[in-house]
Amino acid sequence: MPNAIKTYVRYVDKINLYVGTATMYLVFVMMGILLFSSISRTVFDTPHIWAVELSQFTMAAYYLLGGGFSMILRAHVRMDVLYSTWKPKTQATMDAITSFFLLFYLGTLLYGGISSTAYSLEYGQRNYSAWNPPMSPIKIIMCIGILLMLLQSLSNFFKDLAKAKGEEL
Numbered sequence: 001m002p003n004a005i006k007t008y009v010r011y012v013d014k015i016n017l018y019v020g021t022a023t024m025y026l027v028f029v030m031m032g033i034l035l036f037s038s039i040s041r042t043v044f045d046t047p048h049i050w051a052v053e054l055s056q057f058t059m060a061a062y063y064l065l066g067g068g069f070s071m072i073l074r075a076h077v078r079m080d081v082l083y084s085t086w087k088p089k090t091q092a093t094m095d096a097i098t099s100f101f102l103l104f105y106l107g108t109l110l111y112g113g114i115s116s117t118a119y120s121l122e123y124g125q126r127n128y129s130a131w132n133p134p135m136s137p138i139k140i141i142m143c144i145g146i147l148l149m150l151l152q153s154l155s156n157f158f159k160d161l162a163k164a165k166g167e168e169l
Contacts, residue, residue, distance in 0.1 A: 001158065001161075001162050001167060001169055005158050005169075006169060008154075008155065008158070009155045009158050009159060009169055012068075012151045012152055012154070012155040013072055013152075013155060015068075015148070015151075016068035016069050016071070016072055016148055016151075016152050017069065017072060019065055019068065019069065019148060020065070020066050020068060020069020020070070020072070021069070023061070023062055023065040023066045023069065024062075024066070026058050026059075026061055026062040026065075027062060029058050030055045030058040030059055030062065033051055033054055033055045033058065034051065034052075034055050036048075036051065037051030037052065037055075049129075049130045049131045050131040050133070053127070053129055053131050053133065054133075057133075057137075057138050060138055060141070060142070061138065061141045061145075063145075064141060064142055064144075064145030064146070065141065065144065065145045065148065066145075067145055067146075067148065067149040067152075068145075068148035068149050068151070068152035071149060071152045071153060071156055072152060072156075088163065089163065089164055089166065092160040092161075092163035092164040093160070093164040095156070095157075095160040096157055096160040096161045096164055099153060099154075099156065099157040099160065102153045103150065103153055103154065103157070106146060106149055106150040106153060107150060109146050110143065110146045110147060110150060113139065113142050113143045113146050114143055116139055117136065117139040117140055117142070117143050120134075120135045120136040120139045121136050124136075
């Protein structure tokens with residue numbers, strides 16, 4: 001593999017490892033928000049209208065920003081009917097072939113996400129709830145997460161291609 005591809009794979013993996021490691025702690029943030037909400041509602045009888053929705057936004061950020069990290073670990077769910085019986089080179093070949101479908105899907109998703117984010121920023125879109133938060137921050141996070149997954153899927157494609165050829169990347 002050319003040095004440019006090796007450099008790309010190294011940097012994208014490093015970025016997704018860093019973002020994924022930092023994102024793991026958002027679960028604790030979400031748990032803290034829900035715990036605060038529960039205690040304030042039951043003990044102090046003061047419910048907060050923002051708590052559940054903020055925890056949903058936190059969970060969405062956790063899920064979206066952690067996608068690239070789980071792709072590095074190959075932790076996504078697979079439909080494993082024949083895959084586990086194949087040789088590693090055959091698995092890598094099939095992974096490289098199916099990467100095109102994932103790249104197309106993520107590219108389409110990113111295109112729609114950018115369009116939705118631009119609309120949200122231009123018109124000041126807000127969520128229809130009692131709290132009424134702006135939607136642009138979570139949509140920006142959505143686009144970043146999709147972009148990181150797109151970059152990581154390309155990195156995985158290069159790794160699978162190298163593995164299929166019997167090379168190390």
